[in-house]
Amino acid sequence: MSDLSINFAGIKAPNPFWLASAPPTNSGYQIMKAFDQGWGGAVWKTLGVPVINVSSRYGGLDYRGTRMMGFNNIELITDRPLKDNLKEIEEVKKHFPDHAVIASLMVETREEWHQIVRDVENAGADGLELNFGCPHGMCERGMGSAVGQEPEVIKMIVGWVKEVAKTPVIVKLTPNITDITVAGLASVQGGGDAISLINTIQSIIGVDIDNFVSYPNVGGESTNGGYCGPAVKPIALNMLKNCAQHPYINLPISGIGGIENWKDAVEYILLGAGSVQVCTAVMHYGFGIIREMIAGLEQYMDQKGFKTIDDMVGKALPKIKTWENLNLNHKVVAEINNSKCIECQLCYTACEDGAHQAIGINKEETRVPYIIEENCVGCNLCSLVCPVEGCITMKRKDNGKEVITWKEKTMAGDVPTTFDDERAGGAGHHVPKPADALKK
Numbered sequence: 001m002s003d004l005s006i007n008f009a010g011i012k013a014p015n016p017f018w019l020a021s022a023p024p025t026n027s028g029y030q031i032m033k034a035f036d037q038g039w040g041g042a043v044w045k046t047l048g049v050p051v052i053n054v055s056s057r058y059g060g061l062d063y064r065g066t067r068m069m070g071f072n073n074i075e076l077i078t079d080r081p082l083k084d085n086l087k088e089i090e091e092v093k094k095h096f097p098d099h100a101v102i103a104s105l106m107v108e109t110r111e112e113w114h115q116i117v118r119d120v121e122n123a124g125a126d127g128l129e130l131n132f133g134c135p136h137g138m139c140e141r142g143m144g145s146a147v148g149q150e151p152e153v154i155k156m157i158v159g160w161v162k163e164v165a166k167t168p169v170i171v172k173l174t175p176n177i178t179d180i181t182v183a184g185l186a187s188v189q190g191g192g193d194a195i196s197l198i199n200t201i202q203s204i205i206g207v208d209i210d211n212f213v214s215y216p217n218v219g220g221e222s223t224n225g226g227y228c229g230p231a232v233k234p235i236a237l238n239m240l241k242n243c244a245q246h247p248y249i250n251l252p253i254s255g256i257g258g259i260e261n262w263k264d265a266v267e268y269i270l271l272g273a274g275s276v277q278v279c280t281a282v283m284h285y286g287f288g289i290i291r292e293m294i295a296g297l298e299q300y301m302d303q304k305g306f307k308t309i310d311d312m313v314g315k316a317l318p319k320i321k322t323w324e325n326l327n328l329n330h331k332v333v334a335e336i337n338n339s340k341c342i343e344c345q346l347c348y349t350a351c352e353d354g355a356h357q358a359i360g361i362n363k364e365e366t367r368v369p370y371i372i373e374e375n376c377v378g379c380n381l382c383s384l385v386c387p388v389e390g391c392i393t394m395k396r397k398d399n400g401k402e403v404i405t406w407k408e409k410t411m412a413g414d415v416p417t418t419f420d421d422e423r424a425g426g427a428g429h430h431v432p433k434p435a436d437a438l439k440k
């Protein structure tokens, strides 16, 4: 049986599923309820000098029937007095000594950092997370992402915290930066024990086209917010990969962004996360989603023969290379399973207008399209648009033995070097004549 327990940078938890610092971790009541249902850890809603929030704070992006595929907020850090939060941290730790309670922090001066670190540690926090990521409101005041975008300031503040911290320090990074590894490296240089990513992405979720106000509407006006939820997962995964593969960022990473089920969590772990954090999915579906997450992860680990989470961390990283090291001889073409086809012809339209005119239709006999194999470049588009699972599959055509990469070809002097070079990948490939467009 797999063991889900983790030791993340010295912070122990019964499983890698933590609540991210956000409304679900606003109070001891919520965190106790979550732990009771199975969550392994919680990062407390960011503590600091309490704020005053605006009312009307969230915006959702629905996509074709799916509610909140993306989520946007303009909420700030905690609006509750510190003493109330400290009392509740103490109480939660008393009831759940083996669960991870991490205090997210955001203050300004060195003295304030020292004071709040001592306060939360005295209350029993198992670790600290420095919020260098909030991309709205707090950054206007020189905190949050304003810190996370300045490597020197990251280094300085992590250093301040490490002067007094007795528990592990996680630096939470902002995605609102050109290269997140620069911030990751600054966290290492400041003496951080771990990093977490991502915080929200600065965003405008939409505009009310009748009233000319973007969302969320605060008395007829608005401001930019922070984007999260399933829509941000691909961006977060790439940033995770960049940090996990970086030769000098050898810190444990807590993965955050769009995680809503066990499979999302596994993807994060395989790309290098030692724990995962969840916000939007809990705001959408409640704490109960943890049951499926734990059961699914256990089953996956058993199937794959992973005994511990550490066995899985980063397993997919060696297979992510730079583009120049991919095999140019790898060749796939689309294949349609006629018996599954529902004759919608979406694949035909996609390939005809958006790809390489490699799908034909026989107007007289049947509506099932056919692949023109010599025109197919193996881009996958038709298989992605086809609404029937397994109806279009990509079949391998090369023998898998001859590998040649762009890097090798460059070194051998065998790549296009002039605009009209006949070694171009598409030279001689079928392209209809422009005038043929008007005949159909």
Ligand SMILES: Cc1cc2nc3c(=O)[nH]c(=O)nc-3n(C[C@H](O)[C@H](O)[C@H](O)COP(=O)(O)O)c2cc1C
Binding pocket: 020, 021, 022, 023, 045, 046, 071, 072, 073, 075, 076, 077, 078, 104, 131, 133, 172, 198, 199, 200, 227, 228, 229, 230, 232, 256, 257, 258, 259, 277, 278, 279, 280, 281
């Ligand atoms: C309403 C809301 C409030 C948030 N507040 C905080 C916060 O106080 N501190 C923090 O570090 N992150 C905060 N976040 C960011 C989340 O912790 C998390 O990094 C982000 O939402 C991405 O995860 P998700 O896609 O699972 O939501 C907040 C997010 C939301 C939606």
Ligand code: SF4
Binding pocket: 336, 340, 341, 342, 343, 344, 345, 346, 347, 348, 368, 369, 385, 386, 387, 388, 391, 392
């Ligand atoms: S998209 Fe799929 S189901 Fe539709 S015509 Fe093409 S192969 Fe058939």
Ligand code: SF4
Binding pocket: 333, 334, 350, 351, 355, 356, 357, 358, 359, 371, 375, 376, 377, 378, 379, 380, 381, 382, 383
């Ligand atoms: S894989 Fe691309 S090029 Fe080939 S048939 Fe499908 S859409 Fe056309």
